[in-house]
Amino acid sequence: MRNGHSKSFILGIIISIFFSMTCMSIPVFAKDAPNGIWTDYAATDFAGGSGTAEDPWQIETAEQLAKLAVDVNSGIVDKTHAKEYFVLTADLDLSAHRWIPIGYGDSNDSFHAFSSYFNGNNKTITGLYVDETQEGVSAGLFGNFSGYELKNIIISDAYVKASCKDRNAAGVLIGNASQGYGMSISVSDCKVSGTVENTKALSGGLVGYNSYGTYKDCVVDVEVIGGGKSGGFIGEDFNGIYQNCIVKGNVRGSWSVGGFAGVLFFESGVDKCASYGKVTASDWNVGGFAGYVESDVEIKNSVAFGDVESIVTDFEPKVGGFAGTNDGSTITKSHSSGKITSSSKTYSPGGFVGNPNSNGIFIDNSFDVEKNPNLKAMGGSDSTDLTGVQTSTTKDVLSNICEDYYGEHDWNDTMxxxxxxxxxxxxxxxxxxxxxxxxxxxxxxDPKGHHLQLVEEKPATCTEDGFEEYWKCEDCGLMYSDSNMINSISEPIVIKATGHKFGNWQIVREATEKQEGEQKRVCEVCKYEEIEKISKVVPSPGQEEYKILDGADSSWTQDAHKGLVIRGNGEFSKFKFVKVDGIIVDIKNYTVSEGSTVVTLKEDYLNTLAAGKHTFEIVWTDGLASTTFTVVKDNNNLVQVTGNKNESITVKQDNKNSIITKTGDTTNYVLYSILLMISFVGLVVIVKKIEMI
Ligand SMILES: [Zn+2]
Ligand SMILES: [Zn+2]
Ligand SMILES: [Zn+2]
Structure with a gap:
C-alpha cells in the first residue's frame, strides 16, 4: 500500500476479507460464462490491409480480432504487429466465447503487450466477456497496452471479471496501460459501458492502471466493483493526462476510491473531466472525483457530480466531495455537487476534500453546502473551511460548473x-x-394595462343596498367609477336601501281586555307585511273608584235661597274641578271643602240653570264621580228637596208597613206621600247611602 497508506497490515487483511465476503462472493452483475475461449477460434487472416497507416489491417469479424489477440500474445518477434495499424470495419459480437485479452500476461513475467495503432472506427463491439480471476492477470479488451494508440472504440455492455495480483489491473478497454520505453500511449474517442468486477486492487471503468498515457474525449459508463484503487475511469494513474472525459457509472471499492480515479499520482494532469456516478467505499481516501491525489498532479475545470458514501466507522475515512486526499497537488476551478455521507461519528467528511492533512493547493473550487448543510470544505475531526473552496448553494455550484467545466452556459432558445x-x-x-x-x-x-369591464348598476330594494355602475379590471381587480379610469374607487358606490313604503295599519283582530289584538300594514313596493300586536284593553281609572256620597240625583228648587251640596269620596287634596253638563264650572260658582270633598253649588249659579236634569261630575286628579241633579222651577211653590243629610228625610219600609219618621223642621206629609209615589226606589237608594255614612 503506497501513497502514505500506512494503516496496519492486519487491518488491511480484515478489510479485504470483509470486502470479499460482503461484496464479492455474489457478483451482482455476473453473467453466465460462454463456452470456450476466442483464441481457439482465431481467423488465419485479417479481412485486408497491410498494417500501414494508409492501409491498416482490416478486422471485420470476431475471429479476426481473436487472431490479433493470438498474434500479440504469442510474443514472437515480427508476429506481434508492433507499430502496425488496425481498423475495425464491422460491428463485432464477442458473446460466443470468453475473450482472451489482447496483450496477455502477468505484469512481472511473460509479459505481452499491444504496442500498435487500433482504430475502432466507431463500430460497436458487444458481448465482451473477460474472466481472468484464475490467472490474476490484467483484464480488458486489451490486457496490456504499451503504445501507441487506441481510438474510436465502442464497447457496449461488457463484462470484465478479474482478481488482479501484483500490478495487474482491470478495465473494460485496457487492463494495464504502461507506456513502453520510447513509446507513447494515446487513447481517444472511446466509449465503453458494462461492468468491471475485481476482487483485488486496480480497477477502472476504462483502464485499470496507466502510466504516461493520454486520454481524451472518452465516455465511460461502467459499474466498477473493486478493491483498493478503484475509479470510474481509471484505478490508478501515474503521470497521465486526461481531457474531456466523462464517467457515468457508480464505483464501489475499499481504499483510494474515486468517481473518476482511485489514484492520480505524479504530475498527472486532468482537465475538463467529470464523474457522475455514486462512490461508495469501505476504507479511507475516498472522493467524488479522486480518492488520492499526490505529487504535483494538476486537476482543473473538473466536476464530481455524484454522491459519496463512506461506510467506515472505526477509523478516519478521509472522505471528501471531490477528493479524499490532496497531497502536494493543485485542484483548480473544480467542483463537487453531490451529497457526502459518512458512517463515522468521529470524523466529518469534507465538502470538498476529506483528509485534514491535505497540503495541496485549492483554487476557485466549490462544493454544495445546500446538499451538505453540516459540512465544511475540509473534513476531519474538526472540519474546517478551506481557502480556495467556496461553500456554495446548489445553484451557484451548478453555475460554477457551467463556467469552469462546460465553459459556457447552455442557454434556452426562448426567454x-x-x-x-x-x-x-x-x-x-x-x-x-x-x-x-x-x-x-x-x-x-411592458405593463399590460387594465382590461376594464362594465359592472352594471344594481338598484337598491326596500331592504338591500344596491350600487352604482362601475368599471373593474378583470386582471387586477381595480375599480373605477368611470370608464376613463379617472376616479378610482375602493368599492362600488352604494345605493342605500329605500326602506318599505307602508300603507295604513289595518286591524286584523281587535284587542280585548283578555287578549292582544293584531294589526298589519303592507309595503306598496315589495308587498312585505309588517304585523304588530295591539295591547290588551286596560279599564280607565276613576269610573269605579270614586262615587258620590251625598246629593246624588238630588233636586234643587229655584229661589230656595240656598245652594246644592254634593259630596264625593275622593280626597280633597286631589280635587281638580267640577263639571255640570260636561262643562267645567267656574270656581266662583261653587265652594269646595274637605270631607271627603264637599262641593256646594251656589244658588246664583243654580238659578242660571234651566229646569230639568243636569249631569254633575266631581273630577279629581286620578278619577271622577258623577251623578245628576234636577232643577225644579218654583212656580207652584213646591217644597224643596235637597240631598243634604241634615235636611233629608229617612224613609224606611218593612214588610207590611211604611213608617215615616220626621227628621227635619220643614217636613210636609203631602210631599212625603208624593215623593213616596214617584221616587220610592230612588229614596231607598238614598236611604241606603245615608246609612253607609
Ligand atoms: Zn449554466
Ligand atoms: Zn388591472
Ligand atoms: Zn318594501
Whole structure:
C-alpha cells in the first residue's frame, strides 16, 4: 500500500476479507460464462490491409480480432504487429466465447503487450466477456497496452471479471496501460459501458492502471466493483493526462476510491473531466472525483457530480466531495455537487476534500453546502473551511460548473418570464441556462394595462343596498367609477336601501281586555307585511273608584235661597274641578271643602240653570264621580228637596208597613206621600247611602 497508506497490515487483511465476503462472493452483475475461449477460434487472416497507416489491417469479424489477440500474445518477434495499424470495419459480437485479452500476461513475467495503432472506427463491439480471476492477470479488451494508440472504440455492455495480483489491473478497454520505453500511449474517442468486477486492487471503468498515457474525449459508463484503487475511469494513474472525459457509472471499492480515479499520482494532469456516478467505499481516501491525489498532479475545470458514501466507522475515512486526499497537488476551478455521507461519528467528511492533512493547493473550487448543510470544505475531526473552496448553494455550484467545466452556459432558445408584468408594473424576462438556471439578456416586459369591464348598476330594494355602475379590471381587480379610469374607487358606490313604503295599519283582530289584538300594514313596493300586536284593553281609572256620597240625583228648587251640596269620596287634596253638563264650572260658582270633598253649588249659579236634569261630575286628579241633579222651577211653590243629610228625610219600609219618621223642621206629609209615589226606589237608594255614612 503506497501513497502514505500506512494503516496496519492486519487491518488491511480484515478489510479485504470483509470486502470479499460482503461484496464479492455474489457478483451482482455476473453473467453466465460462454463456452470456450476466442483464441481457439482465431481467423488465419485479417479481412485486408497491410498494417500501414494508409492501409491498416482490416478486422471485420470476431475471429479476426481473436487472431490479433493470438498474434500479440504469442510474443514472437515480427508476429506481434508492433507499430502496425488496425481498423475495425464491422460491428463485432464477442458473446460466443470468453475473450482472451489482447496483450496477455502477468505484469512481472511473460509479459505481452499491444504496442500498435487500433482504430475502432466507431463500430460497436458487444458481448465482451473477460474472466481472468484464475490467472490474476490484467483484464480488458486489451490486457496490456504499451503504445501507441487506441481510438474510436465502442464497447457496449461488457463484462470484465478479474482478481488482479501484483500490478495487474482491470478495465473494460485496457487492463494495464504502461507506456513502453520510447513509446507513447494515446487513447481517444472511446466509449465503453458494462461492468468491471475485481476482487483485488486496480480497477477502472476504462483502464485499470496507466502510466504516461493520454486520454481524451472518452465516455465511460461502467459499474466498477473493486478493491483498493478503484475509479470510474481509471484505478490508478501515474503521470497521465486526461481531457474531456466523462464517467457515468457508480464505483464501489475499499481504499483510494474515486468517481473518476482511485489514484492520480505524479504530475498527472486532468482537465475538463467529470464523474457522475455514486462512490461508495469501505476504507479511507475516498472522493467524488479522486480518492488520492499526490505529487504535483494538476486537476482543473473538473466536476464530481455524484454522491459519496463512506461506510467506515472505526477509523478516519478521509472522505471528501471531490477528493479524499490532496497531497502536494493543485485542484483548480473544480467542483463537487453531490451529497457526502459518512458512517463515522468521529470524523466529518469534507465538502470538498476529506483528509485534514491535505497540503495541496485549492483554487476557485466549490462544493454544495445546500446538499451538505453540516459540512465544511475540509473534513476531519474538526472540519474546517478551506481557502480556495467556496461553500456554495446548489445553484451557484451548478453555475460554477457551467463556467469552469462546460465553459459556457447552455442557454434556452426562448426567454422565460422571471417576473410577470402586471396591469401597471413592467415585468422581466431573460434567457435561462438549462443546467444552472442563471439568467442572461434580461428584458423589460411592458405593463399590460387594465382590461376594464362594465359592472352594471344594481338598484337598491326596500331592504338591500344596491350600487352604482362601475368599471373593474378583470386582471387586477381595480375599480373605477368611470370608464376613463379617472376616479378610482375602493368599492362600488352604494345605493342605500329605500326602506318599505307602508300603507295604513289595518286591524286584523281587535284587542280585548283578555287578549292582544293584531294589526298589519303592507309595503306598496315589495308587498312585505309588517304585523304588530295591539295591547290588551286596560279599564280607565276613576269610573269605579270614586262615587258620590251625598246629593246624588238630588233636586234643587229655584229661589230656595240656598245652594246644592254634593259630596264625593275622593280626597280633597286631589280635587281638580267640577263639571255640570260636561262643562267645567267656574270656581266662583261653587265652594269646595274637605270631607271627603264637599262641593256646594251656589244658588246664583243654580238659578242660571234651566229646569230639568243636569249631569254633575266631581273630577279629581286620578278619577271622577258623577251623578245628576234636577232643577225644579218654583212656580207652584213646591217644597224643596235637597240631598243634604241634615235636611233629608229617612224613609224606611218593612214588610207590611211604611213608617215615616220626621227628621227635619220643614217636613210636609203631602210631599212625603208624593215623593213616596214617584221616587220610592230612588229614596231607598238614598236611604241606603245615608246609612253607609
Ligand atoms: Zn449554466
Ligand atoms: Zn388591472
Ligand atoms: Zn318594501
Amino acid at each position: 422565460s418570464v422571471d417576473k410577470e408584468a402586471t396591469c401597471k408594473e413592467s415585468g422581466e424576462k431573460s434567457f435561462h441556462c438549462r443546467r444552472c438556471d442563471v439568467t442572461s439578456g434580461t428584458q423589460i416586459i
